Amino acid sequence: MAGRSRNTPEHPSAAGGGEPGEGLLPADFDLADLYGARGGGDEDLDDSAVLVPPITLPPDSELVAAALAVPLIAHAVALARWTLPHRPVDEFGDLTDGDREAAARLLGLAPAEGEVPEEAVVEAMRAWALACDLDLVETGTTAEGDHAAIPGPDLEAAEQGDPSVVLGLWLDAAGIMRELAAEADSLAPEGEGEEEDAPEDELSDVEQARDAAADLLDEALQVLYEMTAFAEPGEETVPLGVLAALLVVPEGEEPDEEMLGDITDLMVTLDPMLGDLAELGLLEHRPIDPDLFEEEGEEAEDEEAGARRAAEARAAAAEQEPDEEEAARFGTVRLTPLGQYAVREWLLEQGYDAPLVGDLAEGDAEALLRGITESGNVLPDLELQAWLEDREPEAAARELLAAARGRDVHGPVRRMFCMIAVEELGDPARPAVREVLDDPELSGAARAWLRGRGEDVAAPERAVALWTAVDSFAAVMLTSEGDAGRMRDLVAELPVTDNPASYFGELWRVDHPYTPQVLEIVGELHLDRGVAKEARKAAFRARSQQR
Template sequence: MSAESHPTLPPVRLHSDAELARDALGAPLFARAVRLARWAGPGTRVGVGGELAAEQLPGAAAHLGLDADDKDAPGCASQAWRVAVDTGLVDVTEPEEDANGDAGGAGGAGGDAGAGEEPYGTAAPGEDLALVTGGTPGDVLALWRAALETVLADAAVPDLEDLVDALDAGGEIDFDRLDWNPGREADVLDAVLANLYLLTVSTTGGMDRPIPLPVLAASMVVPDGMGEPSDAVLEQVSDAMMRLDDQFRQLEPIGLVEFRPVDEELMAQADEDGPRGGREDDDEDVSRYGMVRLTPLGLYGIRARMLEAGVEAPAVGELAGKGADALLDVVASYPEHAAQAEIEQWMAGRDLPDAVAELLAAARGDDEGGPLRRLRCQQALALAGPEAEPAVRSVLDDAELGGLARVWLAEHGVADVPPPAPEMVFWLTVDTIAAQLAADGETEELPLLMETLTAHHAGFFDQVWRVEHPSTVQVLEAMGRLHPDRKTAKEARKAAFKARSRRP
């Protein structure tokens, strides 16, 4: 996975290791691999690469409860066996080479192969099989991740139709004609999964949010900033959708995703009408174009692979043991829902009055990040009850925190709170707008906030430009652009000019 594509990601809320391990054991492909590992014994025959011998596949499929009449049953059994071997659930002894360098040999150590028969090796349950029932959740997850790597490698291989098309006259695969580069294909699949992870955690932190396949395909194909895609780009999106459809069908049995494939009727229609690339009609159900969702186990697995690749992929709860200064610095850049979840976990294990005092101390500072730290501090204080009052009262005279403290005390119905000085009101206004600009940029809601904060202060712009706040100019310039009242916006621009003029 590319650490350059997504150097820092929003935090994900992960399930516990115990829950994830249960999910791993319940993943159909992993469960089949475990069953075949227990089935393996002295009579199990394997080929040179450790693959299950062809004559063994019907028995393996029957052991898995697969329908004998299902043409896919042998392939399912073969895949489950390969996963069992690759994860160490099964140990195989491959055929030995004879003096001529040929594998096995009639009556060799690999088995009693007769003349003209393929030599074979043997298989037995591996040591790691015991970890399935006797290991820790972490042991189970390590086995599942090894299985995931096998499935991802398979998913990066061209589909059978492409392989058949690439056969030359001698029945060999013409790789130049196939235009298949294993490393490139693996990188593309990694990028797809990274985009799916990013789309999942950006707004929900990993909650239930299926992604339409056209959206994911377009994120891989359509250049940033492109308006209406051209027909050529739409054709690329359509091709990418079909490739993703095939890959996610392979990834679902290992428990990585929940997937609704592209409607076969739509694929037939696309063949008749040409590429559509997901440009569906307004009244057409977008889910017919395919929907994919990373499972909780999938979020864990993709995050683990990202961490190995050097990508910073935080998880909610990682800051629980750190100080308030680290908490506010990190969650300052988080989306609001993620910041809230992290703050809740941080406060859950602490004495509330002490935690509030630590948060208030960490919120101070006239640096560029100060406003957003105070916004997150205010978000944390919203979780505090009456026991926090002494700590909040202690900062009433603080120039940076006094306004924030008064807001909290007023919201909790505390009496005898001294009114703020006008300078504190102006400073708090600038700080609040600066925090919103830093958190979300110039949103549609920001003009309303500006109007609300300035409506009840006569001569607001005659005073606010004097406020000693590092963001005064930036805030006044934003108000000059965004304030819904034209006259007020003009006053803001004049105030911004005065604020700039008084800077050294």
């Protein structure tokens, strides 16, 4: 699974998804009104440095139960057990004609007596093929020269719910279905014959189309993975139009008329592929309502009438916003926990860092603070909560405070998250906090924390107070992610006296790695020109001092 690229207005599948009918399509509505989403943030994403957000997965036992509840998986396991002690097959490993109907009855796809519908046999053979692909069934030749099938070595472990076996089998099945979904999309109706009989250039075209469909499906799954990671519980379902828009509309742009048409085409392309994956429990999928499109064989309208109809549809859409049910007719999709598990495994196979929430909880405080400070795809609050759980508060606070020390470039953020964790621990952390009242790096924050809890603790010395001010400002600066409003508020709160030259004359001498940068930001953002000028002068002096 390659790193996705959401900035793909000319994606092959978006441009070549086929011509939908002229019914009321997503392109006939305003994207924001219909889907409640636009093209994304302002920053440019570099595919070479994809940051995969952390997710929370349910326990293995729940994932195993969900995997075994997938009908196709349950059928494959049942057929493997049915082969005991062995069952005759043909030279291709397929069931004989008589056993095909028996398999359909065994799986409950046909009544115990009477005629077996053809579709029931087809479904039973699909399950048989999957059982063979997963090695739940092994075929070979007996000593007498007959072809036979026997259960594979993993059957018993699968029936007993062994997590590594069951999830491994399900993941293999998901990979097969993922490949088949892309392959089915790449074949045009006239290309359903034997590929071996096609000219070489046509085979090349099919292979390129298959690769493009596979890339598109991978991108869609990764977008769903990211959206699910950040979704509130119960809000993981995504309109198909939102998913398509994120793949079509470049970052920071509004969709134009052409993009809205591409979104519609892409939805039509993705819809059947997502339906295939839903069959294996990787997704929950509501397909596009076929009534939205013209019935086949309906007489085509002339160009002028079609243009008039489209204009009327857009005008009607502009006057009223479609309700949830109407929007859902354009299709929805939800990545299940099993789907999150699969996408994460595929990302890990490709070398991406795809963390789980709580990964840092197993390490010590030093590893925790280093991880949440230096990693770009960590949710600090959740990692802190996971680490603090079941730890003795006083000992945890002591360990965190010790790990927060250091005047390296990450030190300010480490100390910020340390105090957030100490705040979470509350009163039981007091003894550990008192122990650092004389520490030059922690004293300021420690004294402020204790005074906030009503303790009669002296204010820190002037040098410590100034150092702590720079340290705290630097922590916000490093974690504000370019939020100018947040930085302006912080600058406005600086305790600058009526004599800014005196204040900044002290501040630029503070021996802190971020003193120059802090002063430069104050010089850029402070609304008082006199204060800003003194800050810029102090920044120059601080930078000269550090050279």
